[in-house]
Amino acid sequence: MSDAQPHLYLVDGSSYIFRAYHRLPPLTNRHGQPAGAVYGYTAMLWKLADGLNKADGPTHMAVILDASESTHRNEMYDQYKANRPPPPEDLIPQFPLIRVATRAFSIPCIEQNGLEADDIIACYVLAATKAGWKVTIVSSDKDLMQLIEDGKVDMLDTMNDRRIGREQVLEKFGVGPEKVGDVLALMGDSVDNVPGVPGIGPKTASQLIQQYGDLDTVLASTDEITKPKLKQNLIEHADAARLSRELVRLVCDAPLPEPLDDLVLTGIPPEPLKEFLEDQGFKSLLNRVAGGGASSGGTRPVDVMASKPVAAAPTPPEAQDINVDRSAYETVTTMEALDRWIAEATANGFVALDTETDCIDCVIARLVGVSLATAPNKACYIPVGHVSADLLSDAPSQMPMADVLARLKPLLEDPAVLKIGHNLKYDWVMFAKQDINVAPYDDTMVMSFDLDAGRGIGGHGLDELARAMCNHECIPFKQVCGTGQKAITFDKVPLAQATEYAGEDADICLRLWQRLKPRLASENVTRVYEMVDRQLVTTVGRMERRGIKVDRDYLASLSSEFSKEITALEGRVYEAAGGPFTIGSPQQLGSVLYDRLGLKGGRKGKSGTYSTDVNELERLAGEGVEVANRVLEWRQLTKLRSTYTDALQAQINPETGRVHTSYSLSGAQTGRLSSTEPNLQNIPIRTEIGRKIRDAFVAEPGYQLMSADYSQIELRLAAQMADVPQLKEAFAAHEDIHSMTAEELFGSVDRDTRGKAKTVNFAILYGISSWGLAGRLGVPKEEGAAIIARYFERFPGIRSYMDDTLAFARTNGFTRTLFGRKTHFPNIRAGNPNHRAGAERAAINAPIQGTSADLIKRAMNRMDEALEKAGLEGVRMLLQVHDELLFEVPDGREQEAAAVVREVMAKAAEPAMKLDVPLDVEVGWGANWGAAH
DNA sequence: GATATCACG
DNA sequence: GACGTACGTGATATCT
Secondary structure, eight states: OTTSOOEEEEEEHHHHHHHHHHHSOOOBOTTSOBOHHHHHHHHHHHHHHTTTTSTTOOSEEEEEOOOOSOOHHHHHOTTTTTTOOOOOTTTTTHHHHHHHHHHHTTOOEEOOTTOOHHHHHHHHHHHHHHTTOEEEEEOOOGGGGGGOBTTTEEEEETTTTEEEOHHHHHHHHSSOHHHHHHHHHHHOBTTTTBOOOTTOOHHHHHHHHHHHSSHHHHHHTGGGOOOHHHHHHHHHTHHHHHHHHHHHOOOOOSOOSSOGGGGBOOOOOHHHHHHHHHHHTOHHHHHHHHTTSSOOSOOOOOOOOOSSOSSOOSSOOOOOOOOOOGGGOEEOOSHHHHHHHHHHHHHHSEEEEEEEESOSOTTTOOEEEEEEEEETTEEEEEESSOOOSSSSSOOOOOOOHHHHHHHHHHHHHOTTSEEEESSHHHHHHHHHTTTOOOOSEEEHHHHHHHHHTTSSSOOOOHHHHHHHHHOOOOOOHHHHHOOGGGOOOGGGSOHHHHHHHHHHHHHHHHHHHHHHHHHHHHTTOHHHIIIIIHHHHHHHHHHHHHOEEEOHHHHHHHHHHHHHHHHHHHHHHHHHHTSOOOTTOHHHHHIIIIIISOOOOOBOSTTOOBOOSHHHHHHHHHTTOHHHHHHHHHHHHHHIIIIIIIHHHHTBOTTTSEEOOEEESSSSTTSOOEEESSOTTOOOOSSHHHHHHHTTEEOOTTEEEEEEEESSHHHHHHHHHTTOHHHHHHHHTTOOHHHHHHHHHHSSOSHHHHHHHHHHHHHHHTOOOHHHHHHHHTSOHHHHHHHHHHHHHHSHHHHHHHHHHHHHHHHHSEEEOTTOOEEEOGGGGOSSHHHHHHHHHHHHHHHHHHHHHHHHHHHHHHHHHHHHHTTOTTOEEEEEOSSEEEEEEETTOHHHHHHHHHHHHHTTTTTTOOOSSOOOEEEEEESBTTTTO
């Protein structure tokens, strides 16, 4: 390359690591320090340096960093960058590692007091172009776009591999690079706190500069401007605009800290690099060095493993056989024996435990026995509530429950003894009812969920895990208690059998813990386990115990109201159909509609039966088929009656008079909670008639129900994670996001375009297809495709977010949320394109839905303490519905409670993370849930 | 136990 | 270029 033109690559290191930090999972290095951004940075440098000797690759290279806090800009304007939040806590330790990484590549790392990285870059650009070199700036900072010159200087955004030249600048700003500074001066920059002119954003700024040529001319021509508000702002803030122009002007005449020729790139000496990669534990990169110097190949970020596994296993770790000897378990019926087990557990420092009860619902269940395990095959069962199996025999010999609990309490609350449970929420509530607060604890079900969500081993139940991880079959509950009519409760199970069953549960739980615990660190899920999900066990346990009051009489009257209407509707449907049939049977209904009445419609589904779902019925109704409407109404009312008004009454706990749902902590693969028996996360709200059900959820006398929900949280997170400036700015300005999208996509905002934009926004979150979108919007598929294309064009970050997420998922078999939660997608590499496409859509959605779940979980974990601190211990958090929390608040304390709740929810990401988008929370209250919205 | 439908975010 | 008609849940009724 002796006579080739030198090509200098200038890497904007500071801006890169911020973006890498937000875009990459929160990985840790071999020392357990956060290293996600460092990893991303290392992979990027590798890729760049690998371009040596390739067409348009670097011959010279340097990394530019910000050295000092204060520069000449602060002398001009003391508020410069004053609003900038401190970096996230787990990014701070990564800054120094950036220098270490750069040195490991033997690439110069340049910083200079009093100059920002942007200025140093400008100086080098000027010097290099004067010498006839080509320059590529590796950054996506819009300030640096001022430096672009066709054929001489371009920019490279390595996150999405995009080259930025004059054309791209024109596209973004509507003006060439030489005028970018004027546009920036008018629009200002909230991140750097460059004031700009109020009311002027990118659109107006660009238009003014296009019209008048430069900033000074704009400011001198205010009398030509017709819009009164704009004119006034330009006059009033002319000085701010001039100051802004100076703030965004890059210094390009400072002396170069290192001469140009010293930046030459001759190749990367392998030894220092190897040493660095080994120290960090970046195994996949290390393998490439070992393969022989700078090699080629993709540098997609892969999971950083601590010491053991080399790459993220696409399949779960293999099962390891265990030997279970149930005959070794002991039935404890004397104080002496109990004390022996307690001493053993205390000396051990940990103990696995399980409770047996007479009912699956922990709020009403009574304790029957407790099992403990201190080592494999070393388990015992302590019966406390067994009764005789029939009227003829006596109850088995056992200690009084009160005595046993009094002895167990110190152990269960001993801060030096870790209590290990499987789905410990259940056991925690059982003991909480006896005034025992089990702590500290681990939960093997939650661990399994955090490690293997979506991994295709089914659920995370003890029996399933024993099978998948240990090739062991647990005694089925059915075998002990029977099924159907003959089923008995556990208190009637003979002690010998009970001991084998219960002892096994504790024994297996302990073995699972021994296998799962070390994987948390090595597979980088410690953070989400410790900071989110483990704490949630007791948070949710407390909520389940509280329950929510339901007005039974009101539900009963709704029920009969619905019944009357249902009967009336049935009469009309039968009349139209020419005879009675089972409306609830889709088969019969289909045959009535399409065969007997001869309506036109399609077959659907493998079974070859007619589809009669809402879409079909609404289509028929639209064609004037009256009976379709009646069936729809009938469906709605029977659904409401059977699922809600009737079922809910039956769910009221006779002891508390309240409904206690059970939240599953490991039910939803994305990290959401799910609610069962009853499901309180799908109480109607979308239709007026359905909303009446919400009015049945009431507050105790002297209390109000207060609802607090995150506004548009998933779209906000999409804006954050995909790093879409327009969306982030719109949220920061509390604009209506669907209107803003409508403006961008269709050029105008009215009811129709806003509605379409809303659909498009959701489509994006769910992993879009042009067919699907077209179907939803009722437009031809070409138009659907065109809208998607326009969306990607207007919000380019979305495209790269999707590409990056899918590439990551394909490489690693899982995705991660901002807090590191993993969701696995075994089908992401499926041969069946249908399965694969499904996995891809789910993989695009999971980080967003999952991050939203992480956030509200963090808020929930902090809520009780925050309320207590504010003197609001009377406020009780009752329900969670994905982005909503429902509270019971003493009359008169609503305002105070709202303030605390809002604060905790809005700051849920902190201090681990500082989001660019605000998390707005809408709060309302009233006598019932319906009124609280 | 599978399938269809529909309630929610 | 084919693929398919949005992501995540749980409850109920009907029919096999």
